[in-house]
Amino acid sequence: MNHSELDELLKIQTSAEDYIIKSISSSDKKTLTNKEIMSILHPVLRWDEEDGTPVLSGESILPSDENISISKHHRFIPIPSHQHDFIELFYVYSGSCTQIINEKKVTLNQGDMCILDTNVTHSIEATSENDIIINCLMRKDYFDTSLLSRLSSNDLISNFLVHAIYQSKDYNNFIIFHPGQRQKLHGLVKDLMCEYFDPSVCSKEIINCYVILIFSELLQIYQDQTPEVQILDQTTNTKNISKILEYIQKNYITATLATTAETFNFHPNYLSTLLKKTTGKSFKEVIHEQKLKKACTLLKNTDMTVEDISLEVGYNNFSFFYKKFKDAFGVTPLEYKQTK
Structure with missing residues (x-):
């Protein structure tokens, strides 16, 4: 699969999106309950509820033999406030999207990326046809062992970044990156998706390598541009x-x-x-x-x-x-x- 074929694939409406467009009016979308939304999106998203907040489980979403799952976010319907027990890398392939993350409204535009730690509460407003959002989900133990050890075992900067994601007392547990025109990063994300949707020989190892390269680029962005980092107090230097x-x-x-x-x-x-x-x-x-x-x-x-x-x-x-x-x-x- 090349980038042009990937672009065509991502533009195709899923069966759930077809149903949303043909069967649900705009007014009905606003009154749907969490369970009703889940019945429409099932089995891409499945969750339990604790104290009224849906909690997505990696065991029900990620294939048992995979540490990473990549999917296109469903358009045309809002995703209610929820949490999950896995790491999520959120990438805006085209258009834009608006989320409420830890009660803060955040708008991401084409090329922007967001890392969400486990147990972060967030919701996503309904997106339109041109808003193509990619969800890359990773088991936390994979993120801990495979990714971090290979990314940089001696880099205090990467350790700081990871600690920021994990810290629960003083941090909000998400980081937003605005890569701008960094074509290398956008190319790597596209290559990752091509490999995932059209796997070749040794595909799992190739995917792991792409993830390493993507996070290496994000670390460069962090150091070079000091992106919008939502993990820090506003007074922190x-x-x-x-x-x-x-x-x-x-x-x-x-x-x-x-x-x-x-x-x-x-x-x-x-x-x-x-x-x-x-x-x-x-x-x-x-x-x-x-x-x-x-x-x-x-x-x-x-x-x-x-x-x-x-x-x-x-x-x-x-x-x-x-x-x-x-x-x-x-x-x-x-x-x-x-x-x-």
Whole structure:
């Protein structure tokens, strides 16, 4: 399947859309209950209800042998407020759409993307013929293990992004990206859909690779353009945090709270608060995390002794390194090295 064939496929009205157009008047659409809407869209969407809020289950939506499901959002009918237990990547292929996410009205235009964490409450207003929206659903355990470990095991920026999605206390659990004219990203999304709708040999691995590339592009957009990030408090200095994390990533062995704060013209107390608010970790915890991830890379990919690796990543006290490593990963450095 090429991009032109994909475009034709996405423009075709589904049987549910045909029914909506031919059998439901505009006034009736506004009075439909959740269950009535579900009966129209079934089996694409199935849910249970808790306290009146529909909760979509990945077990009922995602095929049992797949970690990712891609589908076209049904047009011409509003989707009521709901939650789900999987990660959703929402892409506007053409036109636009308006959602209410965590009680905030958000309009996405062609090319925009939105990542929704689990348990985010959102609804979608009815879309028209030219509004083609793509839903990419991912099991959270796949997002945790397969995607993140391959995306960037040593990148504090990607860790910050992921933590932002997962954090439930101080964040709203969704991120919006406005890629603009980044044709590489739009091309990758189209390639992903072509492979999914018309699978080739080794299709699952190809799809995994496309997802990795798409998230890598989103990380670039995050760093280069500081997109509309709905996870942060309006007073947070979002433009500085990625630069600070980059600095820590490059200078984790020698960086201190005082020297880092001085580099960015902050008071140390302010920097400490900023890091805690945006990453959920203290400065020391961020430093230790980076040191231990570097240690993991060396343990997996070199013949260096554990003692040498401890010194290489900035731990002069081997016993302290041993304890921090086991606390973080549940195994000793030597046990970790032996399983590589």
